[in-house]
Amino acid sequence: MKAMLQCMSHTPLKGYFDPSPDVVGEVADLVNAVREEVACFDPEVIYLFAPDHYNGVFLDLMPQFCIGMGATSVGDYMTPDGPLDVPRQLAERCAEAVIDCGIDLAFSYRMQVDHGFAQALVEMTGALDRYPVIPIMINAVAPPLVSFKRARQLGEALGRFAGHEHERVLFIGSGGLSHNPPIPAIATASDPVVIERLIAGRHPTPEARDARQKRTIAAARAFAAGDGGLHALSPEWDRAFMRQVQARDWSAIDAYRNDEVSKAAGASTHEAKTWVAAAAAMEAACAQGWKAEARYYRPIPEWVAGFGALSGYSHEGPSKSRGGAAPAGRLQCQSKQDRKGTSDESA
Ligand SMILES: O=C(O)CCC(=O)/C=C/C=C(\O)C(=O)O
Numbered sequence: 001m002k003a004m005l006q007c008m009s010h011t012p013l014k015g016y017f018d019p020s021p022d023v024v025g026e027v028a029d030l031v032n033a034v035r036e037e038v039a040c041f042d043p044e045v046i047y048l049f050a051p052d053h054y055n056g057v058f059l060d061l062m063p064q065f066c067i068g069m070g071a072t073s074v075g076d077y078m079t080p081d082g083p084l085d086v087p088r089q090l091a092e093r094c095a096e097a098v099i100d101c102g103i104d105l106a107f108s109y110r111m112q113v114d115h116g117f118a119q120a121l122v123e124m125t126g127a128l129d130r131y132p133v134i135p136i137m138i139n140a141v142a143p144p145l146v147s148f149k150r151a152r153q154l155g156e157a158l159g160r161f162a163g164h165e166h167e168r169v170l171f172i173g174s175g176g177l178s179h180n181p182p183i184p185a186i187a188t189a190s191d192p193v194v195i196e197r198l199i200a201g202r203h204p205t206p207e208a209r210d211a212r213q214k215r216t217i218a219a220a221r222a223f224a225a226g227d228g229g230l231h232a233l234s235p236e237w238d239r240a241f242m243r244q245v246q247a248r249d250w251s252a253i254d255a256y257r258n259d260e261v262s263k264a265a266g267a268s269t270h271e272a273k274t275w276v277a278a279a280a281a282m283e284a285a286c287a288q289g290w291k292a293e294a295r296y297y298r299p300i301p302e303w304v305a306g307f308g309a310l311s312g313y314s315h316e317g318p319s320k321s322r323g324g325a326a327p328a329g330r331l332q333c334q335s336k337q338d339r340k341g342t343s344d345e346s347a
Pocket residue numbers: 010011012053054116175176179181182183184212213216268271303304305
């Protein structure tokens with residue numbers, strides 16, 4: 001079994017409000033290099049962990065984790081709309097295995113995904129449907145949120161399944177490090193239109209989507225100019241987190257507390273749980289036989305993003321049973337990290 005990991009920040013602001021050409025070029029070089037690596041690797045399937053931003057899931061029924069048995073991109077910002085190539089039976093088997101490991105994964109046979117998924121697919125593979133993909137949404141915008149530890153456990157359960165299923169698997173974590181884009185919250189929203197959009201904002205009119213996107217661009221302009229009231233980027237938080245993922249320091253990752261993360265680095269920093277889940281999936285699929293490499297970091301105020309990228313590569317493995325012999329019909333669920341930790345699942 002061979003596995004690859006690609007974690008990268010995303011931003012809806014690319015192309016709308018950009019940093020200087022040299023920074024745009026630097027990120028474009030990064031994206032091109034990742035796309036080339038992915039093309040050479042030629043994954044049999046991709047497991048993509050990403051957040052939603054009130055485009056696919058809403059407060060009328062907000063899952064913490066949701067796997068798509070079928071999925072369509074809504075086409076927000078500059079991403080294309082249209083179907084992803086989701087292998088339904090594989091997604092069903094994956095959901096069963098993850099749930100069997102004690103992770104209560106929601107599922108959707110008609111999942112709608114936004115730029116959180118679409119930008120990663122288009123940039124890393126060239127299209128929404130270049131490869132079969134299993135999309136897994138992690139709620140990063142609507143408190144109460146799951147913990148970093150629970151995201152790690154989700155990734156582990158999924159990685160154990162994937163490690164036994166495939167010869168060449170790519171795990172992607174799409175989302176930010178420190179950042180606080182202008183995403184409304186039910187706790188502070190007072191405009192009935194905004195409240196309704198958060199609760200049940202599916203299928204906005206083109207005019208409503210356009211107005212929303214214009215507000216985001218205006219907020220980014222204000223942020224880059226030094227005002228606007230959004231939380232500052234936190235390169236210190238970002239670099240420490242990237243070091244921990246690279247070192248696969250699961251105890252440090254499990255120890256993050258949601259309120260402290262929001263306070264230190266901004267409300268959308270919880271998107272970093274996509275990296276945690278993807279890296280934990282890699283760890284489980286490769287039975288720890290892999291290496292991680294933090295490859296890019298820069299705070300980019302124009303994109304309201306601590307923008308980073310980290311990759312991982314499995315050591316060469318003889319067969320897809322690298323993940324360790326599993327008893328027929330059932331995968332081992334508990335990891336070393338959980339065996340040595342407490343039995344508190346709710347942290
Ligand atoms: O309602 C909106 O469109 C709010 C803006 C929004 O969704 C911003 C998203 C930003 C990111 O996805 C990001 O920086 O990660």
